[in-house]
Amino acid sequence: MHYRRHALYALISTTILAWSQAISAQQETAIEEVVIWGRSLQQLGTADSASQGVVGYNDFSTRPIARVAELVEVVPGMIATQHSGPGKANQYFLRGFNLDHGSDFSTFFDGMPVNWRSHGHAQGYMDLNFIIPEIVERVDFQKGPYFADTGDFSLAGSSSMKTYDALEENFTEITFGSEDEIRLVTANSIALGDGTLLYALEHQQTDGHFDLEQDVRKYNGLLKYTGDIANIPSRITFSAYDSKWISTNQVPERAVSSGLIDRFGFIDPDLGGNSHRYSLSGNFELENWDLNLYASSYYMSLINNPTYELNDPVNGDEFEQEDQRRLFGGSLRNETDTEIFGIPVTRAIGSDVRYDDVNELNLFTTVGRRRIGSLREDQAEELSIGLFGELQFAVTQRLRATVGVRMDYYDFEVDALRTANSGSDSDSLWQPKIGLAYRFNENLEFYANYGHGFHSNDVRAAVNTIDPATGDVTDSLDVLVEGKGSEVGFRYDNLQGFNISMAAFELRTDSELVFVGDAGTTEPSDPTRRDGVELNSFWEISPRLVFDLSAAYSDGHFRGLPSGMNSIPDAHDRVIGAGLTYVGLDNGWTSSLRMRHFSDAALSEDESIKKDGSTLLHFGVSYAQQSWELGLDVLNLLDKRDDDIAYWFESRLAGELAGVEDIHFHPSNPRTIRLLMRYKF
Secondary structure: OHHHHHHHHHHHHHHHHHHHHHHHHHHHHHHHHHOOEHHHOOOOOOOOOOOOEEEEEHHHHOOOOOOHHHHHHHOOOOEEEOOOOOOOOOEEEEOOEEOOOOOOEEEEEOOEEOOEOOOOOOOOEOOOOOOOHHHEEEEEEEEOOOOOOOOOOOOOEEEEEEEOOOOOOOEEEEEEEOOOEEEEEEEEEEEEOOEEEEEEEEEEEEOOOOOOOOOEEEEEEEEEEEEEEOOEEEEEEEEEEEEEEEOOOOEEHHHHHOOOOOOOOOOOOOOEEEEEEEEEEEEEEEOOEEEEEEEEEEEEEEEEOOOEOOOOOOOOOOEEEEEEEEEEEEEEEEEEEEEEOOEEEEEEEEEEEEEEEEEEEEEEEEEOOEEEEEEEEEEEEEEEEEEEEEEEEEOOOOEEEEEEEEEEEEEEEEEOOOHHHOEEEEEEEEEEEEEEEEEOOOOEEEEEEEEEEEEEOOOHHHHOOEOOOOOOEOOOOOOEEEEEEEEEEEEEEOOOOEEEEEEEEEEEEOOOOEEEOOOOEEEOOOOEEEEEEEEEEEEEOOOOEEEEEEEEEEEEEEOOOOOOOOEOOOOOOEEEEEEEEEEOOOOOEEEEEEEEEEOOEEOOOOOOOEEOOEEEEEEEEEEEEOOEEEEEEEEOOOOOOOEEEEEEEEEEOOOOOOOEEEEEEEEOOOOEEEEEEEEEO
């Protein structure tokens, strides 16, 4: 009897122990399943090029970032810097391009284009400040003009940001940082009928590290419904953004070396601006068709003064750029599996339509932010229609071949302050695309790509006959500027947490047109050529430890110019990004150490003037326990005295008898500490 009782106890104990171990194992497995790295997702057999990829999930949540635009730095080789205040679009670099504010890199947010055409400050203006980083679920990216479904501003690359349909955990988060920085974010997703409603709110204010307080006041809101509408699977996103700020632009080196100002000083105290963007977008799944619709209302006023008193020693060169517009558009895409001559084929066809109604496209001369004159007071309407088709042939079980074509048609009208600069016109462009992918084995795939692409330019440049600043006769310029690119590469994945990809590329453009804001004109460059190689690697060393590395080298020159006089100014030839991340699956600790480096660059065609490179380290650590999480970020960990950006141009300070060519730089922020507290519910 006692023997049976002991045996029963032993059986029960053994069963309970086994159950405990199983439950523990399940819990550990469940925890491991939550830690999903976008860069570890399988791309073999689905990617069309070696430089295409996806980033998301924990790739964002563990990364300390200094500004929202650094979301694009998850794209290997991409750099986001700033030459002015925190409220305007950033300066971007990729594949040896100084992309200005987005001239050859496009971004889409839940299907809505972010870049602005014929913008008051810069063509392709890509302002990401309306995005709340914690709500972005993933970023899909691609580089080069090889993809038929992307058109304008995508010569160097493009990215597509998708927000969460529903949060895994609702949260409220507050951040306290150096220089009176406060940031509050709250987000929640709740059941609504047969769908889900997600809302997020953000407020940020800071004075910044510069002698002139930035006085940033930013407000963001997002509301997203995911569910069926009239039995149609739908996603409806509404976003609202409003911000104002004071800025310190790049300053001349001579002003610092002479002691006139310090490194974080300023020349003109009136610079800054305000901006808002209200947007509504919808994605609808109509059987085999994907329909996307969007509408947006936008405004920006920006006070700037890069040359100080060069052109007007009495009133100074200060000016205001104003842009107010409405945007409407959408896209339609169908993808079907079929056969052609017995060969399996995936056919994709689609179209996109976009209409920009710009009712304020102005350039005013100002003193102390007060308007005293007008160089441009224009209105513009710009309509574009894009059509594309793409066939991907499964030639063999190992070989895939893709053939595509895209056609873009632009129609525009400009009503300018100067009647001679008013007019209308249209233009169109065909772009072929070709790609090959060969699956060598289950771990290795090779790629080859070729394609034509383009960027549009400010439509005012196509009808200008009089320079608005000087009154001189000027030539009209093409609206659509073509580029041609090619790429070969490979992707290796051991299917156990390690992958590496490498691509060698070439990109040629007919010209790179840059809008000169203070003159209200567009200036063309000579044709350019860029060659380079990129490497991207991700290694899940263990379930707790992850390492990622991206490195890019590019060599760019103007075509048709003599050697020694053909360097492209401000084109960094080396970019390296790396990170080591620890995620404690059972102890609550998470930490990340990230390095970002870009090399020096020539500021003049003859390379006689150069700017230094930059290497910054960011560190973040957090501890989570049940519903609470505490975090600490240290940006610019080593407190490096680097520059975010530098230019070489002529300016004139008060007291100087004539203009002086000089390096004008904007310093990186010094060491910045942020304390984060999050409550999850």
